[in-house]
Amino acid sequence: MADASDPAERMALILTRGGMQRMTARVLCAVLFADQETITAGEIAERLVVSAGAVSGAIKMLEPVGMIERAPVPGSRRDHYRFPDDGWQRMMSAQNRVVDEMLQAAEEGIKQVAEGGPAERRLADMRDFYGYLMAELPALIERWQRDRAQA
Amino acid sequence: MADASDPAERMALILTRGGMQRMTARVLCAVLFADQETITAGEIAERLVVSAGAVSGAIKMLEPVGMIERAPVPGSRRDHYRFPDDGWQRMMSAQNRVVDEMLQAAEEGIKQVAEGGPAERRLADMRDFYGYLMAELPALIERWQRDRAQA
DNA sequence: CGTAGATTTCACGAATTTGCGAAAGTTGGG
DNA sequence: CCCAACTTTCGCAAATTCGTGAAATCTACG
Structure with missing residues (x-):
């Protein structure tokens, strides 16, 4: 589920060719394709099989641009992210x-x-x-x- | 005329940040800002102070996408390029x-x-x-x- | 045809980028 | 207040990218 036949990875590849950083694109697509309302940094790292640090770096690119947003999730000490409505x-x-x-x-x-x-x-x-x-x-x-x- | 205060170089920088390869962007902008109808690969190399090879590589990216085109110029053995009308x-x-x-x-x-x-x-x-x-x-x-x- | 001027190709070296691993920093709970 | 679970930061090594220089190729003209 992590090879190029995965639609998420495919889209990430396309975005990369379109000029987006590879890791940034992969994280974005992981959020997009996640079948849950929100997803944590840890879950992303797990699915992409990359280090937590790499995910953190990508988030630091995506969040300020507004392409992902922190979702307030009471009763959880990890950060949940989601793709904004807009x-x-x-x-x-x-x-x-x-x-x-x-x-x-x-x-x-x-x-x-x-x-x-x-x-x-x-x-x-x-x-x-x-x-x-x-x-x-x-x-x-x-x-x-x-x-x-x-x- | 080749530093970052040159509008051409500035625009190239912007395009680069927008995802375009650096050399590709610089060559494109050199064509755009050239105050002549057409420009040769050699002239581009001269203005950008880069090797002829680098220019050639960039052209190989730009031409198939139609963002520059070869201009037929009889009586000249060098290739003239220009930015297409469309x-x-x-x-x-x-x-x-x-x-x-x-x-x-x-x-x-x-x-x-x-x-x-x-x-x-x-x-x-x-x-x-x-x-x-x-x-x-x-x-x-x-x-x-x-x-x-x-x- | 031969030649001179110009472009393309190719391999190498350099420089930037990338992601990992580990340590440090945060934050909420006990 | 201390603990525990995550996240972020940082240095480093690997991989990729980039542009140069030189040789090969091409083309119009004599």
């Missing part, structure tokens, strides 16, 4: 933060590049395209939330 | 390909997980969210193209 939107936001930074870099680039030159045209194009997407995405997500609430 | 949309598509794979993995996961359990709910949620986005994005991009054509 986890996917958070993941999206994390992506968009990168795009935002790119837009800033593009803006600065435009300032420093010859006016009317090819570089300016390219960068302006980039700014327009991603700017448009970033502006429209929130509405799209909102619409999804509405549709989902009705279902 | 480069940003291609970049988007490349991203989406990863999402597609994730959706597949989610689908498989749903099959293997207990029916009605928390894992199934999470995975179905993921499928719905990203499925929705993937379905709506093309229309969004199309709209952008229309708006842009009018401007």
Whole structure:
């Protein structure tokens, strides 16, 4: 249950190819695929057959981004984690933060590049395209939330 | 002109943090910020102060994904590269390909997980969210193209 | 065809990254 | 207050990644 035929591990692999750290991806997927409401760091380590330290490190990446959250579980001294309800939107936001930074870099680039030159045209194009997407995405997500609430 | 205060290098750094290989990102940004219609591999190597081999390797990543393209330039024995007109949309598509794979993995996961359990709910949620986005994005991009054509 | 300029390939060395193991730190219970 | 169960931190060794340098390959032109 820990080889590549495990869908969880497969997805982790895909995320890794998509740029996520390996261990981070594996921990995230372990949480996603866990057939329980919450899961402890120890359980994750057990399933992935990795050290507790490795899990701890991965959590330190995932938690601040909001892709997993600590779940208050009274009467237990270990930390329980779960995937937030709005986890996917958070993941999206994390992506968009990168795009935002790119837009800033593009803006600065435009300032420093010859006016009317090819570089300016390219960068302006980039700014327009991603700017448009970033502006429209929130509405799209909102619409999804509405549709989902009705279902 | 090759330090971190260079907007091109800055953007490359951002892309790297976003998951792209460092050299790949630097080459891409060199093409983007070049104030000429096309640029040769040699010129890229010169500006980035890296070996020709490194540039070659990066191009081998960027070209098949369509994020740079060879420009036919008669009367020159070196290859000229440029950023395609639809480069940003291609970049988007490349991203989406990863999402597609994730959706597949989610689908498989749903099959293997207990029916009605928390894992199934999470995975179905993921499928719905990203499925929705993937379905709506093309229309969004199309709209952008229309708006842009009018401007 | 031969040649000069340019790109790609390949193997090696370096540097970064990664995860483990163990010790230290926390937190709730007795 | 001490204990016990977890978690986090830290140093280290292994593995992977990265870019260079040099040789091989390619291509347009003479």
